[in-house]
Amino acid sequence: MQSENPIISDFVKLANAAAGTFAGMTREARDGARERLKESLGGLDFVSREEFEAVKQMAATAREKQDILEAKLAALEAKLAGK
Structure with missing residues (x-):
């Protein structure tokens, strides 16, 4: 109770x-x-994840192209120095 x-x-x-x-x-x-x-x-x-990933991929591609061009330039310079 x-x-x-x-x-x-x-x-x-x-x-x-x-x-x-x-x-x-x-x-x-x-x-x-x-x-x-x-x-x-x-x-x-702020940027979206998709925009960030797209720019990141563009930067990686540009870096790869730069490395290729640097290698070609070094080869050409070596060829010119050898003449």
Whole structure:
């Protein structure tokens, strides 16, 4: 059998109200922080993964072509030096 003590009942109500208020404050703080982060990052220009991978591939191809041209140049210089 449960007794109805008004002091305990009031304390439980107060604790529940405080927990609800704290949960609301936590939610508000999290949402506010998320909005501030979005605003601060909004001015930055980010590239997509696809764009990054495309430019990375272009750079690798250009590097390979450069290596080939350097080898050809070295061969031509060696040929000219041998004459």
